[in-house]
Amino acid sequence: MPPTISDLPTPCLLLDRPRMERNCRRLRQRIAGLGAALRPHLKTCKSLPAAEIMMAGGDGSATASTLREAEEFAAAGVRDLIYAVGISPQKLDRVARLRAAGVDLAVILDSTEQAEALAARARGGEAPIPALIEIDADGHRAGIRAERREFLLAVARALPPGGLRGVLTHAGDSYHAHGTAALEQAAEQERAAAVTAAGILRSAGFACPVVSVGSTPTAHFARDLTGVTEVRAGVYCFFDLVMAGLGVCTLDDIACTVLATVIGHQPEKGPLGGWTLTDAGWMALSRDRGDGAQGYGLVCDAAGRPYENWLVVETSQEHGVLALRPGTKQPPPRLAVGERVRILPNHICATAAQFDSYYVLDGGTEVIAEWPRFRGW
Amino acid sequence: MPPTISDLPTPCLLLDRPRMERNCRRLRQRIAGLGAALRPHLKTCKSLPAAEIMMAGGDGSATASTLREAEEFAAAGVRDLIYAVGISPQKLDRVARLRAAGVDLAVILDSTEQAEALAARARGGEAPIPALIEIDADGHRAGIRAERREFLLAVARALPPGGLRGVLTHAGDSYHAHGTAALEQAAEQERAAAVTAAGILRSAGFACPVVSVGSTPTAHFARDLTGVTEVRAGVYCFFDLVMAGLGVCTLDDIACTVLATVIGHQPEKGPLGGWTLTDAGWMALSRDRGDGAQGYGLVCDAAGRPYENWLVVETSQEHGVLALRPGTKQPPPRLAVGERVRILPNHICATAAQFDSYYVLDGGTEVIAEWPRFRGW
Numbered sequence: 240m241p242p243t244i245s246d247l248p249t250p251c252l253l254l255d256r257p258r259m260e261r262n263c264r265r266l267r268q269r270i271a272g273l274g275a276a277l278r279p280h281l282k283t284c285k286s287l288p289a290a291e292i293m294m295a296g297g298d299g300s301a302t303a304s305t306l307r308e309a310e311e312f313a314a315a316g317v318r319d320l321i322y323a324v325g326i327s328p329q330k331l332d333r334v335a336r337l338r339a340a341g342v343d344l345a346v347i348l349d350s351t352e353q354a355e356a357l358a359a360r361a362r363g364g365e366a367p368i369p370a371l372i373e374i375d376a377d378g379h380r381a382g383i384r385a386e387r388r389e390f391l392l393a394v395a396r397a398l399p400p401g402g403l404r405g406v407l408t409h410a411g412d413s414y415h416a417h418g419t420a421a422l423e424q425a426a427e428q429e430r431a432a433a434v435t436a437a438g439i440l441r442s443a444g445f446a447c448p449v450v451s452v453g454s455t456p457t458a459h460f461a462r463d464l465t466g467v468t469e470v471r472a473g474v475y476c477f478f479d480l481v482m483a484g485l486g487v488c489t490l491d492d493i494a495c496t497v498l499a500t501v502i503g504h505q506p507e508k509g510p511l512g513g514w515t516l517t518d519a520g521w522m523a524l525s526r527d528r529g530d531g532a533q534g535y536g537l538v539c540d541a542a543g544r545p546y547e548n549w550l551v552v553e554t555s556q557e558h559g560v561l562a563l564r565p566g567t568k569q570p571p572p573r574l575a576v577g578e579r580v581r582i583l584p585n586h587i588c589a590t591a592a593q594f595d596s597y598y599v600l601d602g603g604t605e606v607i608a609e610w611p612r613f614r615g616w
Numbered sequence: 617m618p619p620t621i622s623d624l625p626t627p628c629l630l631l632d633r634p635r636m637e638r639n640c641r642r643l644r645q646r647i648a649g650l651g652a653a654l655r656p657h658l659k660t661c662k663s664l665p666a667a668e669i670m671m672a673g674g675d676g677s678a679t680a681s682t683l684r685e686a687e688e689f690a691a692a693g694v695r696d697l698i699y700a701v702g703i704s705p706q707k708l709d710r711v712a713r714l715r716a717a718g719v720d721l722a723v724i725l726d727s728t729e730q731a732e733a734l735a736a737r738a739r740g741g742e743a744p745i746p747a748l749i750e751i752d753a754d755g756h757r758a759g760i761r762a763e764r765r766e767f768l769l770a771v772a773r774a775l776p777p778g779g780l781r782g783v784l785t786h787a788g789d790s791y792h793a794h795g796t797a798a799l800e801q802a803a804e805q806e807r808a809a810a811v812t813a814a815g816i817l818r819s820a821g822f823a824c825p826v827v828s829v830g831s832t833p834t835a836h837f838a839r840d841l842t843g844v845t846e847v848r849a850g851v852y853c854f855f856d857l858v859m860a861g862l863g864v865c866t867l868d869d870i871a872c873t874v875l876a877t878v879i880g881h882q883p884e885k886g887p888l889g890g891w892t893l894t895d896a897g898w899m900a901l902s903r904d905r906g907d908g909a910q911g912y913g914l915v916c917d918a919a920g921r922p923y924e925n926w927l928v929v930e931t932s933q934e935h936g937v938l939a940l941r942p943g944t945k946q947p948p949p950r951l952a953v954g955e956r957v958r959i960l961p962n963h964i965c966a967t968a969a970q971f972d973s974y975y976v977l978d979g980g981t982e983v984i985a986e987w988p989r990f991r992g993w
Binding site: 248249250251282304305324325326327328329330348349350352353356375378380381411500501502503504505508516518521522523525526527528555556557558560575576577588589592593594595614615616 | 625626627628659681682701702703704705706707725726727729730733752755757758788877878879880881882885893895898899900902903904905932933934935937952953954965966969970971972991992993
């Protein structure tokens with residue numbers, strides 16, 4: 240008998256492979272239809288077999304959020320990477336080592352200080368490390384607003400000759416855009432910021448071959464990618480409750496769940512039906528509350544069917560408290576100590592990071608593989 | 617030259633060993649003065665060298681929040697452990713294996729179902745696994761209220777003969793008790809609940825040798841531990857902003873910080889002084905917001921001196937946004953890209969769990985050791 244989820248220790252992380260494959264095909268086809276390349280962001284999966292699914296059918300390019308990711312995926316053969324967090328000078332030795340090993344790893348930056356650090360290395364005789372200038376599309380985090388034309392050009396000029404690879408932006412505010420119109424608008428704003436900045440750089444004589452945009456919401460709602468060469472996204476491979484809340488996916492698209500075991504009951508506490516306690520606390524689910532609408536996660540039965548109104552309402556380190564969603568009337572199920580539930584996560588990047596592997600399911604409850612994850616920087 | 621924190625990759629986790637040793641001595645002496653034993657909870661440190669400091673001067677007993685912790689610390693020679701999360705039947709094989717290897721590992725439970733699972737194993741010929749009945753002192757999570765005398769006795773009677781080790785409670789609500797009076801009251805409520813339950817069991821003929829209470833706040837504010845045999849606490853070894861907010865420690869007692877590097881500036885955003893971006897996002901700091909008063913953490917200089925009003929106000933996976941605390945007027949420092957800061961964590965159990973090791977400091981900025989951490993279940 241092959242193992243099933245009943246044989247797994249809890250808490251653990253489950254991955255439904257057919258759902259993941261469907262999610263990956265969906266975005267790959269969508270972006271190809273809009274004439275851009277997809278550069279999968281591997282920060283969500285941090286796993287070689289999962290990255291292979293994300294990269295299937297692509298051009299071999301990928302995105303990393305840490306140098307550790309770049310090193311791990313480079314060791315597995317990935318040769319075209321962007322480290323998409325603003326570079327600090329101390330990290331350039333590791334970047335240069337990967338480049339010397341044949342990996343086309345580019346960095347991003349938004350200041351003359353950073354550009355001068357790259358130029359200083361090039362003056363020292365090193366081949367220029369290619370850089371993308373980070374553009375701020377929506378004010379949510381880092382980058383240079385395309386309107387700051389002179390500053391943008393100053394950063395480009397501070398780079399070593401031949402060091403400008405392009406521009407990159409991330410519409411992080413799209414995680415707070417609700418409804419089709421708002422998401423389409425966030426996508427267009429992201430596109431326009433990057434294309435405008437690239438135009439400014441080209442007008443000044445820079446080649447700027449790459450125009451890189453992306454976030455999972457904007458990647459799914461962009462109607463036009465004119466001028467964009469590539470789209471980055473990560474969470475689309477698994478999806479989560481935040482993405483479902485935005486309407487980017489349905490609950491049936493969410494590929495990862497946390498398997499938990501019932502460890503007790505407190506029938507006199509909380510709403511109708513009381514509390515059910517499980518062994519999946521914040522150490523398993525993470526402290527991410529998502530948009531606040533689903534507690535620490537939505538409870539499903541062991542087959543993965545959501546109960547809809549049964550939430551993880553509170554957590555401590557190794558305890559999860561399940562209770563009925565406030566305002567609902569249908570009593571929750573009474574599961575015995577030892578029975579299993581599955582929790583849909585608010586934010587899969589945070590939840591998956593709490594685990595060292597995925598137990599992989601082929602659509603049912605049989606466990607067909609265990610895929611290791613890595614972490615660290 | 618010995619390495620200093622300037623040589624470390626960021627983000628990483630720093631541990632000031634003299635502060636940790638002082639914190640551990642303080643609680644050990646306090647609990648000894650009240651006539652009880654200290655059973656350190658190793659869920660916070662998850663590291664053998666750190667556990668040695670927590671256990672120094674004690675009776676060899678410790679507490680675990682996962683069977684993985686029990687297994688790791690047992691392999692290092694710890695022989696007296698309580699797994700202090702309600703037991704599920706599936707986990708009993710691992711418990712029995714540790715016991716067969718000579719580890720006195722006890723479990724906790726609060727239902728007849730769980731007690732019967734233990735009794736069934738004993739009827740099968742296995743030596744009884746000792747159990748403590750979990751008592752609910754404050755309604756915050758699991759356990760049986762001492763007032764539920766008949767249910768308490770029913771659980772005790774369902775255990776295998778000789779299987780009742782004692783009672784255990786955890787005043788989790790003390791994390792929300794503000795001020796000396798409230799904390800002293802939480803401690804007394806915790807003591808009274810456990811002692812009352814033990815009295816009920818003893819009146820019915822059960823031996824109930826162990827009366828175990830504890831949380832870091834109540835351990836520091838209990839004035840009387842009459843009837844209590846042992847106190848469990850974990851976060852006291854490192855402390856954090858939540859504990860400082862309760863008045864259990866000062867900022868100078870907090871032993872762990874996250875070292876981060878400045879990666880950019882957004883002078884036009886946020887309050888006076890704008891935003892400074894670092895490479896310590898929620899992947900490093902965790903998503904724990906603590907009591908909400910300190911954002912995702914309080915910023916210190918590279919020597920560990922707090923700036924007081926400079927907070928991590930927002931995080932994404934690998935970005936931390938530093939900004940002035942709302943309402944303050946003294947502008948924040950302007951640190952160049954590449955300069956280092958240290959972040960005091962909200963909740964060190966959650967923050968430390970994001971890292972695979974501690975870089976250990978001897979009170980200054982020299983790195984004297986790297987202590988591995990483990991994780992998982």
